[in-house]
Structures are given as C-alpha cells and as structure tokens.
Amino acid sequence: MKRFTIMALLAVGTLLMAGTVLAAEATDLDDIAEGIRNGDIDVGKRYDMNKNKGRYHLIHSETIGLDCESCHVAPKFAPDYLLFNKDNAEAKATGHGKGPKADVVDRSVCLGCHKTNGVATTWYRTVDK
Amino acid sequence: MSKFVRVIDTKRCMGCRSCVAACHVENHLTPDSPWNVMMEYEVGSYPNVGRQFTTMNCMHCENPPCKLACDAIGVKAISKNEFGVVLIDYNKCIGCQYCVATCPYGVPQYNESVSNLYPGAEATPAEDRSKGTWHATHKKKEKTVQKCTFCWHKLEKAVEKGEDHLIGKVPEYTPTCDLVCPVEARVFGDIEDPNSAPAQWVGRKKAAQLKKEFGTRPQVYYVLEGGDY
Numbered sequence: 432m433k434r435f436t437i438m439a440l441l442a443v444g445t446l447l448m449a450g451t452v453l454a455a456e457a458t459d460l461d462d463i464a465e466g467i468r469n470g471d472i473d474v475g476k477r478y479d480m481n482k483n484k485g486r487y488h489l490i491h492s493e494t495i496g497l498d499c500e501s502c503h504v505a506p507k508f509a510p511d512y513l514l515f516n517k518d519n520a521e522a523k524a525t526g527h528g529k530g531p532k533a534d535v536v537d538r539s540v541c542l543g544c545h546k547t548n549g550v551a552t553t554w555y556r557t558v559d560k
Numbered sequence: 561m562s563k564f565v566r567v568i569d570t571k572r573c574m575g576c577r578s579c580v581a582a583c584h585v586e587n588h589l590t591p592d593s594p595w596n597v598m599m600e601y602e603v604g605s606y607p608n609v610g611r612q613f614t615t616m617n618c619m620h621c622e623n624p625p626c627k628l629a630c631d632a633i634g635v636k637a638i639s640k641n642e643f644g645v646v647l648i649d650y651n652k653c654i655g656c657q658y659c660v661a662t663c664p665y666g667v668p669q670y671n672e673s674v675s676n677l678y679p680g681a682e683a684t685p686a687e688d689r690s691k692g693t694w695h696a697t698h699k700k701k702e703k704t705v706q707k708c709t710f711c712w713h714k715l716e717k718a719v720e721k722g723e724d725h726l727i728g729k730v731p732e733y734t735p736t737c738d739l740v741c742p743v744e745a746r747v748f749g750d751i752e753d754p755n756s757a758p759a760q761w762v763g764r765k766k767a768a769q770l771k772k773e774f775g776t777r778p779q780v781y782y783v784l785e786g787g788d789y
Contacts, residue, residue, distance in 0.1 A: 478633050478635070478654065478656035479655070479656045480657050487658065511601050511603070513616060513665070513770055515617075515665050515667045516667075516669070538662070538663070539773075541661075552632050553628065554628050554629055555774045555775050556776075557774070557775035
C-alpha cells in the first residue's frame with residue numbers, strides 16, 4: 432500500500448511538472464508570437480525565403496529556435512501523397528534541382544501553430560469563424 | 561450566388577495529360593511554373609497492382625491560406641472574387657513566396673524567370689507578352705508567383721457580357737482543361753445549381769475535398785478510390 436502511494440505521488444508529481452513545462456512553453460510561444468506581431472521582437476522587414484536575412488526563416492529558426500529538420504523532414508513523400516510540386520521538391524531535395532532542401536516541407540508541420548486559435552498567425556481556418 | 565467548382569473523377573482519369581497540355585497552351589506555359597500537373601503512382605501490391613492518376617491545379621479554396629498570408633504582411637496581391645476564383649496580381653506580388661509556403665497543396669509556383677518556349681532562342685511571335693491582347697493573368701512576370709486561375713480570362717468574358725449563367729455550360733466560358741478530357745473525368749460548373757454536373761457528381765459519386773484538416777474548403781473535388789474520408 433505504501434509503495435503504491437509513493438508511486439502514485441511520483442506519477443502525479445511528474446505529470447504536474449510536465450504540465451508546468453508545457454504551459455510555460457506555450458506561454459513563451461504566445462509571447463514570442465505576440466512580440467513579433469507588435470514589433471517588440473525585431474525580425475527585420477525583409478519578406479522572403481532567404482534563410483539568413485528573410486523574416487520567414489529568422490522567425491522560425493532564430494527566434495523560435497526550430498532546427499532545419501523540424502520542418503525539412505520529408506524529402507521523399509509517400510507515393511500517394513498529393514502535393515502539386517512534389518516531384519519538383521524531391522528533385523531539389525536530392526540536389527538535382529536548383530537548391531538543397533527547398534520546398535520540401537509538409538504543411539502539416541505548420542498546422543500545429545498556424546491553425547485557428549494556434550499561437551501563430553492563423554493561416555488554416557480549421558474552425559470557421 | 562453561383563459558386564464554381566471543379567470535380568475530377570480519379571477513377572475515370574487514365575492519365576493522358578490532355579488537360580495538362582490544354583492548360584499549357586491556353587495559359588501560355590512558363591516551363592518551370594506549371595499550372596496543372598499530373599500525379600501518377602502505383603497502388604496495391606504485386607500481382608494486384610494498378611496505376612492511379614490525379615491531376616492537380618489550384619483548389620481555389622474558400623479559406624485560402626495563400627491570401628491570408630499575403631494579406632497579413634500587407635502585400636494584398638491575392639484576391640478571391642465573388643465567383644470564388646483566387647487570383648494573383650503580378651504587379652502587386654513582391655515574390656516573397658509566403659503563399660508558396662502556406663499552401664497545403666503546393667500550388668503557387670514561383671516564377672524565377674519567364675523563359676522562352678525554345679530555350680536559347682528568341683521568343684516566337686506568339687509569345688510576345690507586350691501585346692495588348694494578352695490577358696493580365698497571362699502577362700507573367702519574373703520573380704512573382706503564379707498559378708491556375710480557373711481560366712478566369714474566359715469566365716470574365718461571361719461576366720462582362722452578363723452571361724455568367726452560361727459559365728461551365730458553353731465551351732467559351734469553361735476552363736479549357738475541363739473541355740478536352742476524352743473520358744469525361746472532369747466537370748466544371750455551379751455547385752449551387754442542383755442540376756449541374758458538379759453538384760450531381762459531388763452527391764452521387766461522393767466526391768471529396770483534399771486535406772480537409774487544413775480547413776481550406778477547396779472548390780476542387782475529387783472522386784477517390786474508396787470514396788470520401
């Protein structure tokens with residue numbers, strides 16, 4: 432009985448800690464997103480895909496701290512995956528195209544933050560307003 | 561109010577690419593930036609295998625993420641008109657490619673350069689984009705994004721003449737890709753009209769929108785093996 436109580440307390444403690452960390456991360460991301468939107472966090476004014484100077488990569492890799500593999504994970508898509516520029520993306524990813532690893536992001540990676548009520552600006556209206 | 565949709569029956573499509581070729585001719589293809597592509601893949605396992613063909617173009621979403629992204633950064637080059645057609649204004653586009661990054665279907669195509677039909681040769685007279693006869697959607701520019709327009713240059717004529725009730729019913733007011741299919745695997749028309757072919761197909765053939773999880777509500781439906789999901 433005593434062992435069970437200790438284990439239950441440990442489990443509850445672990446869950447609480449994990450919850451606190453997740454909540455803190457969510458709050459941090461909320462703050463970052465809001466900071467970017469209202470200009471408190473400087474990510475430049477260059478709207479393009481340049482991975483060093485463009486806002487797009489500065490926000491995702493520098494400010495939020497995502498590493499390249501967080502998004503550029505799938506240079507090879509499933510055969511039945513319907514993506515208009517799939518062939519082009521795969522050619523680029525394998526170095527046969529114009530640049531390495533361009534265009535190969537599966538947009539489901541973006542969905543987590545950019546959905547309705549997500550922390551980032553809404554691109555995907557998963558719930559109609 | 562009319563809502564124009566396209567329905568593509570992948571069970572009928574045999575991958576002949578007539579629609580792709582027709583689009584290339586009608587919309588003056590720039591080679592690195594196609595507006596209509598054919599996806600082809602194998603299904604099943606040996607010996608019970610088959611080949612599946614799916615042609616893709618712009619989905620003209622009701623909630624277009626490309627437009628949301630473009631508006632959010634203040635460029636506002638993408639519009640969605642009252643007929644549901646999503647269009648890009650090449651004169652406003654700054655080539656940031658945010659629309660390319662947000663589209664879950666990978667549709668917008670960044671046009672690095674407008675190359676001639678014959679590489680290394682001068683443009684043919686038919687390619688002279690400076691002529692006034694070219695529609696704005698065909699006057700493609702370098703370092704801008706382009707995509708399928710539902711052949712807006714044809715639909716627009718119907719609207720101008722007050723004949724929008726004929727859109728999708730007569731060839732001159734119907735997207736060219738939908739006219740040339742030899743196996744009638746695609747139809748275009750007003751889904752609000754219960755007697756139209758698209759409305760019939762969506763109901764009877766259980767046509768589905770792709771990637772519903774993104775909440776984009778595409779105006780292109782697909783009849784898929786296995787039905788809706």
